[in-house]
Amino acid sequence: MNSTTMTAAERGPARTGVLRRWPEWAPWAATLWALGYGLTALGWTLTGAGFPVGRADPDRQMSLLGGVPADVGAPLFAAVALAAAGTGAVMARYRPGAPVPRWWRRFAVGFGGALTVVLLVVVPDTRILAVAGYLPMILVKAPFDAEMRGQVGDALGVEHLHQVIALAGGFLWAAATVAYARRTVGSCARCGRPDRSATVAAVLRWARPAVYVAAAIPALYAVTRWIWVAGVPLGIDAQVHEEGMADGSLWAGAWLASFALVGTVLTLGLVQRWGEVFPRWIPVWRGRRVPVGLAVVPASVVAVLATSGGLGLIRVGLSDNLITSDDWAAVGPALLWPVWGVALGWATLAYWLRRRGRCADCGLR
Structure with a gap:
């Protein structure tokens, strides 16, 4: 691959769109997400109510977390999320060129990668895929069909909202982890270059x-x-x-x-x-x-x-x-x-x- 660089003048003005600057804000966004989720899970732990997965889920047979009891899952979710908030803050504060202990980089990248997999693959289940599949039909027919609107309202619950929130957090943590991994090895945070051609x-x-x-x-x-x-x-x-x-x-x-x-x-x-x-x-x-x-x-x-x-x-x-x-x-x-x-x-x-x-x-x- 051709890795010829351009000068700033050749590149032209920097692109300042919010999405194009994702390496800058994604680590902070992931940190805030983890903090908010951790505090919410702490609330589930202290009140004993509201835990949306495990045995409290009426359709738990669909979920990989269907057998998790609230008294175990809620404090575990709180501990992991709050630990993620601390880890994310350190990742977000990193500045290119600063020395990073090898053990810390391995931990941060591994932790972020594992959390991404859990949020994107383990927490969501078939129900959220079904909603995505039927969404075009719902958008077309529901405005003109009161019965369908009622059925959709009855079918959607806090479990669906929790899965959407988990998916959002998963993508944020994927972006934050990738940006941090790239920066700590001297690669471009946005594209990853220079990358391994093989x-x-x-x-x-x-x-x-x-x-x-x-x-x-x-x-x-x-x-x-x-x-x-x-x-x-x-x-x-x-x-x-x-x-x-x-x-x-x-x-x-x-x-x-x-x-x-x-x-x-x-x-x-x-x-x-x-x-x-x-x-x-x-x-x-x-x-x-x-x-x-x-x-x-x-x-x-x-x-x-x-x-x-x-x-x-x-x-x-x-x-x-x-x-x-x-x-x-x-x-x-x-x-x-x-x-x-x-x-x-x-x-x-x-x-x-x-x-x-x-x-x-x-x-x-």
Whole structure:
């Protein structure tokens, strides 16, 4: 990779957008998030009420944390979050060039990485993925359907809000940890350059297989759901299929299947020309370059939700013996969602590496 630098005059004026300055504010934002969450969890501990996960969760079978009792989980969450707030403050105060003990850097990066995984993969479950999948339908139909608005209101609870907050904290901690890790080794906090060319080449080399895997799994899920609404009980109990057709519940699955197929097409765009330049048939934007964030941000969110939701379904399937030869299509395709999430994450990273261009901060390409 060409790592030629530019002078400040060649780079032009610094980009001052808030999102472009994420390495500056992300560590502080992650610290404030951890402090707020820690104080809230401390409140759960002292009052004995409000803990939104574990045995207090009415649908805890969906969660990887479903068996955690409040008297254990609340103080544990408080201790970890408050420790994260202290760690984040130290990370945020770091200035490039300052000496950092090796043990501290390893601890901070490891702690931040572990906290990111817990917040993005362990805390969320299948329910938040379902909300994301049905969100387009809700936005289109709910304003004109009072019954749907009531159903949505009844379905959403404090557990969903807690998972959204956890996801926000997870992405903040991912950004804060990456920025700190880069700064403490002398790399550009925004782009990571100069990076290891061998690692980048390996990611790019496996991009196309990752895209095909990430596109095939939701397509498989979608095909089974549309076969059901076509009247064929493929991989599902015939009586369950008949009841689902009668009450219309299978059509909700078909909607989610349609959204999955849209995701399949958009995933293929990560390695196609039209994923970089809007095709001619799209009005207004035709011929313009696709903003990198327009592809990377939603793909990253879906990758996280698919991984966490899939792990939750695996837990349910194994604990309730739902994985059988007669009903394989009911749960089987969803058991591949963790693979889908990992493959989509890999493909998204490769897309970003291929399209990131010259960094406006360090000038490296």
